Each structure stands twice: as structure tokens, then as C-alpha cells.
Amino acid sequence: MRYGARNQIKAKVVSVKKGDVMSQVRFTVENPHEMQSVLTTESVEDLDLKPGETVLLAVKAVHVIPIKE
Amino acid sequence: MRYGARNQIKAKVVSVKKGDVMSQVRFTVENPHEMQSVLTTESVEDLDLKPGETVLLAVKAVHVIPIKE
Amino acid sequence: MRYGARNQIKAKVVSVKKGDVMSQVRFTVENPHEMQSVLTTESVEDLDLKPGETVLLAVKAVHVIPIKE
Amino acid sequence: MRYGARNQIKAKVVSVKKGDVMSQVRFTVENPHEMQSVLTTESVEDLDLKPGETVLLAVKAVHVIPIKE
Amino acid sequence: MRYGARNQIKAKVVSVKKGDVMSQVRFTVENPHEMQSVLTTESVEDLDLKPGETVLLAVKAVHVIPIKE
Amino acid sequence: MRYGARNQIKAKVVSVKKGDVMSQVRFTVENPHEMQSVLTTESVEDLDLKPGETVLLAVKAVHVIPIKE
Numbered sequence: 001m002r003y004g005a006r007n008q009i010k011a012k013v014v015s016v017k018k019g020d021v022m023s024q025v026r027f028t029v030e031n032p033h034e035m036q037s038v039l040t041t042e043s044v045e046d047l048d049l050k051p052g053e054t055v056l057l058a059v060k061a062v063h064v065i066p067i068k069e
Numbered sequence: 070m071r072y073g074a075r076n077q078i079k080a081k082v083v084s085v086k087k088g089d090v091m092s093q094v095r096f097t098v099e100n101p102h103e104m105q106s107v108l109t110t111e112s113v114e115d116l117d118l119k120p121g122e123t124v125l126l127a128v129k130a131v132h133v134i135p136i137k138e
Numbered sequence: 139m140r141y142g143a144r145n146q147i148k149a150k151v152v153s154v155k156k157g158d159v160m161s162q163v164r165f166t167v168e169n170p171h172e173m174q175s176v177l178t179t180e181s182v183e184d185l186d187l188k189p190g191e192t193v194l195l196a197v198k199a200v201h202v203i204p205i206k207e
Numbered sequence: 208m209r210y211g212a213r214n215q216i217k218a219k220v221v222s223v224k225k226g227d228v229m230s231q232v233r234f235t236v237e238n239p240h241e242m243q244s245v246l247t248t249e250s251v252e253d254l255d256l257k258p259g260e261t262v263l264l265a266v267k268a269v270h271v272i273p274i275k276e
Numbered sequence: 277m278r279y280g281a282r283n284q285i286k287a288k289v290v291s292v293k294k295g296d297v298m299s300q301v302r303f304t305v306e307n308p309h310e311m312q313s314v315l316t317t318e319s320v321e322d323l324d325l326k327p328g329e330t331v332l333l334a335v336k337a338v339h340v341i342p343i344k345e
Numbered sequence: 346m347r348y349g350a351r352n353q354i355k356a357k358v359v360s361v362k363k364g365d366v367m368s369q370v371r372f373t374v375e376n377p378h379e380m381q382s383v384l385t386t387e388s389v390e391d392l393d394l395k396p397g398e399t400v401l402l403a404v405k406a407v408h409v410i411p412i413k414e
Contacts, residue, residue, distance in 0.1 A: 001208060002185050004177045004273040006093075007128035011104050013120050016113060019366030021157030021245065023113040024075075024316055027104040027126065035080050035096040037133035038178060038228065039349045040300055040337060040383060044085060044092040047137050047347050051082050056136040057096065059076035061316060062200050062407045063132035064106035065272075066211040067125040068116050070346060071323050073315045073411040088228030090295030090383065093178055107316060107366065108211045109162055109199060109245060116209050130178060131269050131338045134410075135349040139277060140392050142342040142384045144231075145266040149242050151258050154251060159314065159364030161251040162213075165242040165264065173218050173234040175271035176297065176385060182223060182230040185275050189220050194274040195234065197214035200407045201270035202244035203341075204280040205263040206254050226297030231385055246280045247314060247369055247406060254278050268385060269338050282369075283404035287380050289396050292389060299389040300351075303380040303402065311356050311372040313409035320361060320368040323413050327358050332412040333372065335352035339408035340382035343401040344392050 001069070006036035025066065070138070075105035094135065139207070144174035163204065208276070213243035232273065277345070282312035301342065346414070351381035370411065 011027035035057055049055070080096035104126055118124070149165035173195055187193070218234035242264055256262070287303035311333055325331070356372035380402055394400070 002275045003127050004181045004185055005127040006130040006178055006181060009126045011124060011126050013118050013122045013124065015120060016118055017366060018110050018113060021110060021155060021160045021162050022107055022366045023110045024366050025106045025113065025118055028101065029104055030101050032097065032099050035098055035133060036130040037094045037135050038091055038130040040351055041087050041090060041092045043349045043351060044087060044094065047135060047349055049082050049085055049094055049135065051084060053082045055080060055082065056138060057078045057080050058072050058074040058134045058136055059128055059132055060410060061075040061105040061107040063128055064104060065127045065198060066106050066116060066118065067127055068209045069125060071413045073319045073323055075316055075319060086228060090293060090298045090300050091228045093228050109213055112211045112213060116211055129272060134336060137347045140344045141265050142388045142392055143265040144268040144385055144388060147264045149262060149264050151256050151260045151262065153258060154256055156248050156251060159248060159362060159367045159369050160245055161248045163244045163251065163256055166239065167242055168239050170235065170237050173236055173271060174268040175232045175273050176229055176268040179225050179228060179230045182225060182232065185273060187220050187223055187232055187273065189222060191220045193218060193220065194276060195216045195218050196210050196212040196272045196274055197266055197270055199213040199243040199245040201266055202242060203265045203405060204244050204254060204256065205265055206278045207263060224297060229297045231297050247282055250280045250282060254280055267341060279403050281403040282406040285402045287400060287402050289394050289398045289400065291396060292394055294386050294389060297386060298383055299386045301382045301389065301394055304377065305380055306377050308373065308375050311374055311409060312406040313370045313411050314367055314406040317363050317366060317368045320363060320370065323411060325358050325361055325370055325411065327360060329358045331356060331358065332414060333354045333356050334348050334350040334410045334412055335404055335408055337351040337381040337383040339404055340380060341403045342382050342392060342394065343403055345401060
């Protein structure tokens with residue numbers, strides 16, 4: 001099984017909050033892993049991103065797809 | 070500074086690959102952290118997500134926003 | 139009317155489930171149609187996508203925009 | 208294998224256009240299938256979506272994730 | 277024509293930068309307009325959003341769909 | 346503070362509608378500002394976007410991230 005998504009993170013379910021249409025699930029990630037971002041080259045230059053720098057990666061919860069293998 | 074995004078992960082830049090319009094940046098995440106997903110209640114039931122289970126979280130790289138503080 | 143979205147699929151509403159803030163709408167698509175995906179070149183190579191191969195296209199429901207003409 | 212994405216469409220690769228960072232892949236979908244959309248209840252009411260009506264579903268190509276099983 | 281997207285902003289094209297696969301288009305918005313965000317109720321409470329407050333709305337360029345009428 | 350998102354719009358909260366899991370927030374934008382879109386080069390050509398033309402920019406509310414500074 002191979003996915004066309006650069007970020008694939010093993011995580012453990014902590015809690016599930018069920019709503020009428022949408023639900024919110026909380027996970028913990030214990031292991032070191034890789035993340036990737038694709039953004040405009042212009043943004044990379046504005047942020048002046050360089051190897052070794054620490055940043056915050058923000059991801060809205062609606063963009064996270066859980067897969068159960 | 071507070072962000073309306075449930076996932077906020079501290080990460081270190083590993084490499085930057087600049088393209089004509091879009092660029093791809095690779096990060097490492099060393100520390101344990103939390104992730105959250107919002108999906109339909111129907112999906113939660115199909116996946117039968119329960120506390121303690123391990124899943125794979127897939128996120129396309131275009132949905133990851135680096136923030137430099 | 140022309141849209142800056144590569145996927146434009148004619149579909150028929152099957153059901154509407156209204157929630158407090160979000161609603162979920164189900165559609166059927168009867169006719170053959172085209173789909174497009176944009177992903178990193180790296181992902182294309184990892185997946186080794188080639189003409190003629192069958193894949194599964196996953197799209198979260200929050201990314202689907204109904205338009206009524 | 209179960210995915211936390213309401214839309215899962217079997218499709219065949221037609222062509223692959225590789226770019227420096229991003230690539231574009233074209234697929235055909237031959238079989239009838241279901242689609243789902245999650246939107247605000249307010250949008251559902253503005254659009255006045257009702258069973259039996261035909262709409263256009265727009266999805267940006269960046270939101271489509273190919274999975275190879 | 278009605279769209280299932282809460283944000284519909286009239287804008288004027290300023291420049292187009294064409295890349296091999298992806299292109300970047302810049303627009304100006306002259307008129308006052310409305311914006312909407314859907315986020316978790318938990319995020320709303322963390323941010324403590326209240327009428328009258330000023331915030332920054334961040335939107336990745338890949339999520340903006342131009343429509344030509 | 347610098348964000349890897351091309352669209353950063355100053356806006357004022359008008360109303361907050363809290364749901365069980367998701368909430369909807371309405372903002373007004375008073376000042377002229379810039380917007381950017383990234384789409385396939387093919388879409389740019391289909392739309393035939395040129396400087397000076399007026400278009401409608403559609404953005405789903407789930408893609409808007411409020412940031413409180």
C-alpha cells in the first residue's frame with residue numbers, strides 16, 4: 001500500500017469526540033518522524049528557510065486523514 | 070500568538086528543494102507530540118476508531134504551513 | 139463560467155444530513171468522467187504511477203465544493 | 208484497509224506530467240460511484256440542495272490523493 | 277450560479293507567473309468584504325474569539341479557486 | 346512572525362456560532378489587500394487569466410485559519 005501523501009505518521013488514538021456530522025479525534029505520536037511541506041518558492045524565500053532551523057508546522061485538523069491498516 | 074489550527078508541531082528543516090513556482094521542504098520531528106483529525110462521524114464509525122489503536126495519519130504536503138517565530 | 143479546479147463532476151444529490159454547523163451531502167455520479175491529481179514528483183515516483191494502472195483516489199468530503207448552475 | 212476519507216474512487220491513470228517539484232496526473236473513472244461533500248449548513252441552505260437535483264462538484268487537483276494497493 | 281464555499285471575493289488579476297505544472301496568480305481586492313472560517317469549537321475557545329477583535333486570516337494559495345464568470 | 350501562507354488578511358470578528366465539534370466565525374475585511382492563488386498552469390490557460398481581469402475567488406471556510414497576535 002502506497003499513498004500519494006508525503007506525510008505518513010504512525011499515531012495512537014487518545015480520544016474520540018463524536019458530533020452530529022463531524023467528529024474530532026486526538027492522537028499521540030511517540031516516535032521521531034519526518035514531515036514535508038510544499039509551499040510557494042516565494043514563501044520559502046520570505047521565510048528564509050534553511051537547514052537546521054526550527055519552525056512550527058501548522059496543519060488544520062480537517063486535513064489529517066486517519067488510515068486503519 | 071495563537072493559531073486556529075489544532076496541529077502545531079515543532080520541527081527542524083532538513084532540506085529545501087526550490088522549484089519554479091512551488092518548493093518542497095523536508096523537516097524532522099524529534100519530540101513526542103499530539104495530532105488531531107476532524108472527519109465525518111460516519112468515517113469515525115466506518116474506521117471504528119477507539120482509544121489505544123494505532124493508525125496511520127496521512128497529510129498532503131500542501132496542507133502543512135511552516136511558521137517562523 | 140470557468141473554474142480554476144481541475145475536477146468538475148456532474149452529480150445528483152441523494153441525501154442531505156444537516157448538522158448544527160456542518161452538513162453532509164451525498165451524491166451519485168453516473169457518467170464516466172476524468173479526475174486529476176497534483177502531487178509531488180517524489181510521490182509520483184514512489185507510487186510509480188504509469189498509464190493504464192488502477193489506483194484509488196481518496197478525497198476528504200470537506201474538499202468537495204457543490205456548485206448549482 | 209480503511210480510509211478516513213468519504214470519497215474513494217477507482218480510477219485508471221491516463222497520463223503523468225512530471226514537473227520540477229509538482230506533477231500532474233490524469234485519470235479516467237468509468238464506473239458509477241458515490242461522492243460526498245461536507246460544507247456549512249448555511250451553504251446547504253443557500254444552495255437549497257435537495258435530493259434529485261444535479262450539481263457540479265468542484266475539487267482542486269491538489270486535494271486528490273492517489274493510493275496504490 | 278451559487279457556490280458551496282462561504283468565501284467569494286471579487287478580485288482583479290495583477291500578475292500571472294507560469295511554472296511547468298503549477299502557476300501562481302496575484303490579485304488585488306479593493307472592496308470591503310466578508311470572510312468566514314470553520315474551525316474546531318476547541319480552537320475557537322483557545323483563541324477566545326469575540327466580536328470586535330482583530331485577527332489575521334491565513335489561507336494557503338493552493339486553497340484559492342479563481343472563477344471566471 | 347512569518348507564515349508560509351501567501352494570503353494573510355487582517356479581519357475583524359463579527360460573530361461566532363459554536364457547534365458541538367465545529368464552529369463558524371464570520372469576519373469583515375475593511376482594507377484593500379492582496380490575494381494569491383496557486384493552480385495548475387493548465388487551469389490558468391483554460392481560464393485565460395490576464396492582468397486587469399476581474400474574477401471571483403472562492404475559498405471554503407475550512408481553509409481559513411484565524412491567528413491571534
